[in-house]
Amino acid sequence: MNAPGRAWVYGDDINTDLLAPAAYLKGSMEDLASHCLEDLDADFAACAREGDVFVAGENLGIGSSREQAPQALQILGIRTVLAKSFGRIFYRNALNLGMPTLVCPHADRIRSGDRLRVDAAAGVVHNLSTGEDLACESLPDHLLEMVSDGGLIPHLKKKLV
């Protein structure tokens, strides 16, 4: 189970162009990450901290297949991603990077700044600020295993040796 983290809460349809603006795709990941969500919330990239939780509404990560979208979140310190629903490529990408990524139908009950403890294996979000527990859809076993290995590359590394 992850240590508690602060929630950053956004709405529906957060697309990959907002998370990883194309103008910075050619450069370094660190530079790209510093522009993550800048058109929506200029504070996010500057203020996100290690262990924070990214929370969104419907259709998080729709759009391009660019893996830099979840990777930018990861570089900024985000360790867990919750949304009511996901664009399918973003969902796979985030899991492949080793980030617990959970469908949380009641994500709208979380407020920015709430302290959350996420138990990916059990599929539960404990909101320590409100005392509320929110159920998430559980991850299939093969994805849980991959995430606990740290993502697809470490997972394959283990399997290929």
Add this chain to the structure above:
Amino acid sequence: MLNRSHDAAASMSMTLAEKILARASGRQRVRPGDIVTCGVDLAMMHDSSGPRRLAPMLEELGVDVWDPGKTVVITDHFVGESDALSVQIQELTRNWAGERRLRGYHEAQGICHVVLPERGHLRPGMFVVGGDSHSTTGGAFGCFMTGLGATDMAGVLATGSTWMRVPETLRVRVDGILDDGVAAKDIVLFLCHEIGINGAGYMAAEYTGSGVTAMAMDERMVLANMAVELGAKCGIVAPDDTTCDWLAGVGVDVDDADDWQSDADATVARDITIDAAGLTPQVAAPHSPENSAPVDTHTGTAIDQAYIGACTGAKLDDLRMVARIVDGRRVADGVRFFVAPASLRIADQAEREGTLESLRASGATILHSACGACIGLGPARLGAGEVGISSSSRNFQGRMGDPSSQTYLSSPYTVAASALAGCIADPRGYL
């Protein structure tokens, strides 16, 4: 008895998407929700998400491409850009591809989703993955083709396989024939509005019906391409004579088209029927394809730029639609009109038949056959506060230029009519 044998038949029936995943995973049958490991028939990637991101991962794994004969690299994203980083990325991609005997390496030949079928890499029944979300385009040829991110693609290159959750099928039936001046793009924009931007999330969108049968491949490609705007895992059209004739033209002979059809009694999760004859040109307002409405909702909205481009809207038939509208006319004063043909082959053919000349004569500037303004690169990038109309597929905030710019999406007909009028216009008045 009768009932039971009917049930037995029904339990064996599958949709086209299910048949392909069953074949690729070595199973007799699959059902929606099954998680299967599929052998990959072909992996396609481009210069942005391809070698520059994959190579370090393969190195870390200590493996190389599982089967270079099933791997294709096509450069299109940073083509036509001359800054140092773009040049560096092209060089890295070229060298990586050169060091392996890949099935195909196509540098600066056009946009990957158009070049891939054009060079004979696709055939019905294949399970194909592409390192780009619009990889759904390949479904127009009866493939199950879906988009993956870079790490997923590294996994495919390392192992030759990937996991898929077998999708439910959304069946879109297009009944009847589109009116003149209305195109496949209008169908898919209409769908974006009807079911929402992720309305077919995780599903296979299969397009059928007399309206689809009547469509040329270029138009079917639009339906499959923008299936991803519906959130779909793949968009698919079962192969018919039109498919086989087109493929024969690029050297691919198909003799098993009958195997790659949905069974008549296969179970689908949702059916949508569209009356083609009743459909009007659609325009999607900023900043989402789901903000679509009949063109008259927006007629008169002034534009700074009209763009014909991208894998969605700059194939040969798209350019011909534009020529029909602009031939013998001039673009409105103060409007920039850019055309980026989707591939060099298309540009060649359009040149030979006079289509490009008629576009130039109307005031169009012809750009590189690359992604360009679709990802906010190149000379057609929109400036602060500007308004553009585009035949591409996404109008998310900031995608085609400055975050304060506004992009409307429409068919090539409507983009062309708007270029002439200087404001969003109904193309049916220009035919």
